[in-house]
Amino acid sequence: MNHRPFDDWLLADQPLTPQQARDLQAHLQSCPQCAALAEVNLALSSARAVPAPAGFTDRFQSRLAAQRRAVQARNRWGFLILIMSVIGILTGLAWPVLKSVVQSPMDLVTTWFSDLVSLWAALQAMSHVSAVLIRVVPGFIPASAWAVILLAGGGCSLLWAFSLRKLTQRAQGV
Amino acid sequence: MTDLSIWIARAQHGDDEAFTNLVEAYQTPVYNLCYRMLGEAGAAEDAAQETFLKVYQNLGRYDRERSFPTWLLSIAAHHCIDKLRRRRFSSISIDEDEEGQTELPDHNAPDPEAETERKQEKGRLQHLLQSLEPTDRAAVVMRYWNDCSEDEIARTLHLTVPAVKSRLHRARRALAALWEAESAQNGPRRRAYESPAF
DSSP: OOOTTHHHHHHHTOOOOHHHHHHHHHHHHHOHHHHHHHHHHHHHHTOOOOOOOTTHHHHHHHHHHHHHHHHHHHHHHHHHHHHHHHHHHHHHHTHHHHHHHHHOHHHHHHHHHHHHHHHHHHHHHHHHHHHHHHHHHHHHSOHHHHHHHHHHHHHHHHHHHHHHHHHHHHHHTO | OOHHHHHHHHHHTTOHHHHHHHHHHHHHHHHHHHHHHHOSHHHHHHHHHHHHHHHHHHGGGOOTTSOHHHHHHHHHHHHHHHHHHHSOOOOOOTTOOGGGSOOOOOTTSSSHHHHHHHHHHHHHHHHHHTTSOHHHHHHHHHHHTSOOOHHHHHHHTTOOHHHHHHHHHHHHHHHHHHHHHHHHHHOOOOOGGGSTTO
């Protein structure tokens, strides 16, 4: 059987003229394929949405809360594994020192103590040398050199204050 | 600014109450799409919940220039298509109607016999939908249940508009062929298009 143009009309979803509607109706009486297409069209166009079951939103909120807890637990485990890894790596790197601590703790304490004493003595010597230099060096500089240094310092201060004032005025946009 | 835009903006800033409003507003179209795609109430609820979880996680990436319902349905449709591809779907019982329960005839309806027939036909359509290829099924559901335009379906399913038209035609022809075969098995009965309303 020739289904054209009837199946085209049925698939196009366009309004038909009264004559086309009559021709289609007559064709549908004798054509089971086009009749089935017309019935499917009708069933689809009258289809209604199935509403979500009652309590859908509450169940979603519970699920969201459960997922958050799972993510938090995963993050905690991840952090724990990271910390353990860092501790493991540091232990591996520090193993030579740790080994000597374990084997002869007194030797290590003695070495550290003598290092601290040496450091303390070096700092004392440096402070004595600095004090001597501060006392002796000003005597070697003539009075005219002090005057030049003071004038140069004062000029630089004035220049700095002037520049600062200019920049502040420009930044305020006036 | 509409309520929807306000809820989306607030939800994007981590407001759970605003996201709950979005779930309330769109639970039916999303659930219906999942139900029509998967054919079973439990799986549909699961898929709809997972869709909203995905939306919650990806809301930061949502472009407010796009239509929110289309974006939402796109996530639901792809989720269902993936689910269907992962498993071989076993068809639900023809006696089951919407919500996975047998819908009883309404004896208060003007014509109880016609009402029963209408409900049977809806169950039959749902059953036949399961025979379609997942992408065709998604296109049919979005077109007839969610009133999406061919352009929106094309963007949602990453197809061209002519491809959507072609899929919709093919799907309707396939449904009609199955409808005809079932009608032949069940014997002659009054046809819906013969009613004065057609």
